[in-house]
Amino acid sequence: MSINRRQFLKIAGISTVLGVGGAPVINWLRNDCLEASHVLTDEKALTGKHWAMVIDMSKFETEEDYRRVIQACHSIHNVPNFDNPKDSIKWIWADTYEHTFPGQENEYIPEEVRHKPFLLLCNHCENPPCVRVCPTKATFKRKDGIVMMDQHRCIGCRFCMAACPFGARSFNYKDPRPFIKEENKEYPTRTIGVVEKCTFCFERLSKGLIPACVEESQKAAKEAGKEPGMFFGDLEDPSSEVRKVLGTRYSIRRKPELGTQPSVFYIIGGGKNA
Amino acid sequence: MLEKALVGSRRYWTWIFFLSAIVGIGFINYLYQFKHGLGITGMSRDVSWGLYIGQFTFLVGVAASAVMLVIPYYLHDFKKFGKIVILGEFLAVASVTMCISFIFVDLGQPMRVLNVLLHPTPNSILFWDMIVLSGYLFLNIVIGWVTLSSDRKGIKPPSWIKPLIYLSIPWAFSIHTVTAFLYAGLPGRHFWLSAIMAARFLASAFAGGPALLIILALIVRKLTKFDTGREPIQAVGKIVTYAMIANVFFLGLEFFTAFYSQIPGHTHPFKYLYTGLEGHGRLVPLMWTSTILAVVSLVLLVVPQWRSSEGILPFACSALFVSLWIDKGFGLVVGGFIPNPFEGVTEYWPTLRETSIALGVWALGFLVLSLLYKIAISVREETEGIEIEH
Amino acid sequence: MKLYDGGKIITGLIIFLGLVAFPFFYNIGKANVRPDPKIDTPAIKELKEKKCVESKEFMRAEHMKLLNNWRDSAVRDGSRLYVNTEGKAYTISLQNTCMHCHSNKKKFCDECHTYMAVNPYCWNCHIAPKEKET
Numbered sequence: 001m002s003i004n005r006r007q008f009l010k011i012a013g014i015s016t017v018l019g020v021g022g023a024p025v026i027n028w029l030r031n032d033c034l035e036a037s038h039v040l041t042d043e044k045a046l047t048g049k050h051w052a053m054v055i056d057m058s059k060f061e062t063e064e065d066y067r068r069v070i071q072a073c074h075s076i077h078n079v080p081n082f083d084n085p086k087d088s089i090k091w092i093w094a095d096t097y098e099h100t101f102p103g104q105e106n107e108y109i110p111e112e113v114r115h116k117p118f119l120l121l122c123n124h125c126e127n128p129p130c131v132r133v134c135p136t137k138a139t140f141k142r143k144d145g146i147v148m149m150d151q152h153r154c155i156g157c158r159f160c161m162a163a164c165p166f167g168a169r170s171f172n173y174k175d176p177r178p179f180i181k182e183e184n185k186e187y188p189t190r191t192i193g194v195v196e197k198c199t200f201c202f203e204r205l206s207k208g209l210i211p212a213c214v215e216e217s218q219k220a221a222k223e224a225g226k227e228p229g230m231f232f233g234d235l236e237d238p239s240s241e242v243r244k245v246l247g248t249r250y251s252i253r254r255k256p257e258l259g260t261q262p263s264v265f266y267i268i269g270g271g272k273n274a
Numbered sequence: 275m276l277e278k279a280l281v282g283s284r285r286y287w288t289w290i291f292f293l294s295a296i297v298g299i300g301f302i303n304y305l306y307q308f309k310h311g312l313g314i315t316g317m318s319r320d321v322s323w324g325l326y327i328g329q330f331t332f333l334v335g336v337a338a339s340a341v342m343l344v345i346p347y348y349l350h351d352f353k354k355f356g357k358i359v360i361l362g363e364f365l366a367v368a369s370v371t372m373c374i375s376f377i378f379v380d381l382g383q384p385m386r387v388l389n390v391l392l393h394p395t396p397n398s399i400l401f402w403d404m405i406v407l408s409g410y411l412f413l414n415i416v417i418g419w420v421t422l423s424s425d426r427k428g429i430k431p432p433s434w435i436k437p438l439i440y441l442s443i444p445w446a447f448s449i450h451t452v453t454a455f456l457y458a459g460l461p462g463r464h465f466w467l468s469a470i471m472a473a474r475f476l477a478s479a480f481a482g483g484p485a486l487l488i489i490l491a492l493i494v495r496k497l498t499k500f501d502t503g504r505e506p507i508q509a510v511g512k513i514v515t516y517a518m519i520a521n522v523f524f525l526g527l528e529f530f531t532a533f534y535s536q537i538p539g540h541t542h543p544f545k546y547l548y549t550g551l552e553g554h555g556r557l558v559p560l561m562w563t564s565t566i567l568a569v570v571s572l573v574l575l576v577v578p579q580w581r582s583s584e585g586i587l588p589f590a591c592s593a594l595f596v597s598l599w600i601d602k603g604f605g606l607v608v609g610g611f612i613p614n615p616f617e618g619v620t621e622y623w624p625t626l627r628e629t630s631i632a633l634g635v636w637a638l639g640f641l642v643l644s645l646l647y648k649i650a651i652s653v654r655e656e657t658e659g660i661e662i663e664h
Numbered sequence: 665m666k667l668y669d670g671g672k673i674i675t676g677l678i679i680f681l682g683l684v685a686f687p688f689f690y691n692i693g694k695a696n697v698r699p700d701p702k703i704d705t706p707a708i709k710e711l712k713e714k715k716c717v718e719s720k721e722f723m724r725a726e727h728m729k730l731l732n733n734w735r736d737s738a739v740r741d742g743s744r745l746y747v748n749t750e751g752k753a754y755t756i757s758l759q760n761t762c763m764h765c766h767s768n769k770k771k772f773c774d775e776c777h778t779y780m781a782v783n784p785y786c787w788n789c790h791i792a793p794k795e796k797e798t
Binding site: 085086087088089095098099100102103129132133134135136137138153154155156157158159161162163164165166167170171172173174175192193194195255258259260 | 310311312313315317318319320322323377380381382383384386387389390392393395397398399400401404456459460461462463538539610611614615616617618620
C-alpha cells in the first residue's frame with residue numbers, strides 16, 4: 001500500500017491525539033477509589049453558615065496589643081518576614097485610620113482615632129471579586145462563608161490581587177522558607193509563585209478552635225482585666241457573640257460602596273456614645 | 275511552504291541569528307526567574323502586574339488590528355488590500371504568540387497553566403482570555419496559511435475558509451474586548467473602572483497595529499521585491515488617523531470625568547501619572563513623552579500632504595506606535611495600582627532581568643514574524659503578476 | 665546508489681546515537697539497587713498494629729490518588745476525617761498523619777521516588793520532618 005507524506009502525517013496526527021487523549025479517559029473509567037472508604041467532618045469542628053469577625057478598635061491601645069495578635073497568626077501559619085516591603089507577605093497587619101478607611105477621614109476626628117493603628121485582614125466578603133476573577137477556582141467561597149485559598153491549584157496569575165479592593169492578598173515573590181523565623185511543623189509553608197491570605201483559621205475551626213488572632217486578643221484582654229477587643233462567630237446564628245455586639249454597637253465596614261459585603265466589622269470609638 | 279523560511283540571503287540569516295540571540299539571553303534570564311521567583315522583577319505586593327502584563331495588553335491590540343484589513347477586503351471587496359492582508363494576518367499570529375508568551379512568563383506557577391482548562395471557570399475573564407487568544411491564533415494561522423498557499427498555486431482558496439475569515443472579524447473585536455474586561459470590571463481599581471476601557475482599547479489597537487503594519491510594509495518594500503503598493507498604504511494610513519483621533523478623544527473623556535467630578539479615586543491615578551503624587555513621580559516624564567508623541571503623530575497624520583508623503587508617514591507611524599506603547603504597555607497597567615487600596619504610593623520600575631525577558635519575548639515575536647513574512651514574500655515574489663482572487 | 669552529503673549524514677547519525685545512548689553509558693557500572701523503603705521509625709515502632717491508613721498493596725499503587733483526594737477533601741470541601749475500608753478514622757494531613765509515622769523521608773519516600781525519577785513537589789510547602797544526618 002503506497003501512502004504519500006500528507007496521508008502519513010494525517011494518520012500520525014490522529015493516532016497521537018487518540019493515544020494522548022485516550023489515557024485520561026481510561027484513567028477516569030478505572031475505579032480508583034475504595035468502596036468502603038469515605039470522608040467525614042470532625043464532630044468537634046465549629047460549623048457555621050456565615051463566619052464573621054468584629055474588631056472593637058477602642059480595646060486596642062498599645063503597640064503590644066497589635067503585635068501579639070499579628071504574631072499569633074503569622075507564627076502558626078509560617079508567614080515569612082521580609083525586610084524588603086516590596087516582597088512583604090501579611091495576613092493580618094496594622095495601618096492608620098486614613099489608610100484603613102480612605103475617603104472617610106476628615107480633619108476634625110478625635111486625635112486618638114487619627115493616630116490609632118487599625119487591624120486589617122481579608123474581609124471574607126459575601127460577594128468577593130477575587131473569587132469572581134480566579135480562573136482556576138484556586139480561591140473560592142466555602143459554604144460557611146470563608147473565602148478560601150487552594151495553594152495546590154493557584155497558578156500565580158495574581159488576578160485576585162488586582163481584584164481585591166482591600167489589598168488583603170500577598171504573593172510569594174521569593175521562596176518564603178529562608179524568611180520564616182520559626183517553622184510551625186504542624187502547618188505547611190507556601191512555595192514561590194502562589195498567592196496567600198488570611199483563611200479565618202479554617203484548620204483551627206475544623207478542630208473546634210476559634211481563629212488564633214481572636215483567641216490571642218481575648219487572652220490578652222483577660223490578662224489585663226479588660227473587655228475583649230475581637231469577636232468571632234456565625235452571623236446567621238442570632239445568639240452568637242458577633243450578632244450581640246453588632247446589635248448593640250454601631251459598626252462600619254471598609255469600602256461598603258463597592259458592594260462586596262465584607263464580613264469584618266469595625267467598632268471605632270469607645271465608651272457609651274460610640 | 276515552510277521551506278521558504280529556510281533559504282535566504284546573508285542579511286536574512288544575520289537578522290534571524292540576532293533575534294535568536296536576544297531570545298536566548300531572555301530565556302536564560304527566564305530560567306533564573308523560574309528558579310528564584312518573580313521577586314527578580316520590580317513588582318511588589320502593591321503593584322502586582324507590571325511590564326509583562328502591560329506588554330501583553332498592548333500586543334493584544336496589535337493582534338486585533340488585522341481585522342482593519344480583513345473587513346475592507348473580505349466584507350467590502352476592497353481589492354486594493356489584496357496584497358497586504360497576508361501581512362496583517364501574519365502580524366496577528368506573531369502578536370498573539372507574544373501575548374501568550376508574556377502571560378506565561380508572568381505566571382508564578384507556569385507549570386500549572388493547564389489548570390485553567392482542567393477547571394474551567396466561566397465567571398473568570400482570564401478563562402475567556404485564554405479561549406479567545408488561542409482561538410484567534412488558530413484562526414489566523416489557518417487563514418493566513420491556506421490563503422497564501424492557494425495564491426502560490428494560483429487558485430482560489432477552498433470554500434470552507436470563508437466562514438473562518440468571517441468568524442475572525444468579530445473574534446478580533448472579542449480578543450481586545452475581553453482583555454479590556456480584565457481591567458474594567460475590578461471594583462477596587464478606579465483608574466480602570468470605566469465603561470470606555472473596551473472602546474479605548476479598540477481605538478488604540480486600530481491605530482497602533484496598522485501603524486506598525488505600515489512601517490513593516492515599507493520595510494518589506496525596501497528590502498525585497500514585494501511591493502504592496504502605494505494606495506493600500508495610504509488607505510491604512512487613513513484608518514490609523516481616524517482611530518488615533520478616536521483614541522485621543524476617549525482619553526480626553528477619561529480626563530474630563532476624573533477632573534470634573536474631582537473624586538479622589540479618579541483623579542489620583544491621573545495625578546500620579548502626569549504630575550506625580552506625594553513626591554513620587556517616576557512615570558511623569560514617560561507619560562508626557564507619550565502625550566507629545568501622540569500630538570506630533572496626529573498633526574502629521576491629519577494633514578493630507580504630510581500623510582501622503584512616504585517620507586513623513588513612517589515617522590508619524592513610529593511616533594504613534596511608541597506613544598501608544600508607553601500609554602497602554604506601561605502607564606495603563608502601573609497606573610491602576612497607584613495609589614494602592616490604602617491611598618499610599620508604591621512605585622514600580624522594571625528590573626534589568628525583567629527587561630531582558632521582555633525583550634526576549636519581543637524578539638521571539640519578531641522571529642515568528644520574520645519567518646512568516648519571509649514565506650509570504652517568497653510566495654508573492656514567485657507569483658508576481660498573477661492576479662490574486664479570494 | 666550514492667549517498668549525497670554522506671559525510672554530514674553519518675556524522676549527524678553518530679552524534680544522534682551518542683546523545684540517545686548517553687543515559688545508558690552514564691549509568692554503566694552503577695548498581696541498579698531495588699528501592700528499600702524503611703519503616704522502622706520510632707513512631708511506627710510504638711504502634712501496636714503495624715498498619716497504615718490503607719493496606720501496603722493499595723498504598724504502593726494508589727497513594728498518589730489518595731493524597732490527591734485528601735487534598736481536595738481537606739482544602740476544598742473542609743472535611744478532614746478519613747474513614748478507611750476497615751472503619752478506622754484518620755485525620756487528613758500529609759504533615760501530621762502520614763509524616764508522623766513515616767518521619768524518615770529520605771529512607772522511605774525518597775527511596776522509591778528517586779528510583780522512579782519522580783519529583784513530587786509536596787514538600788516545597790508541606791514541611792518534612794527533620795531528619796538526623798546519617
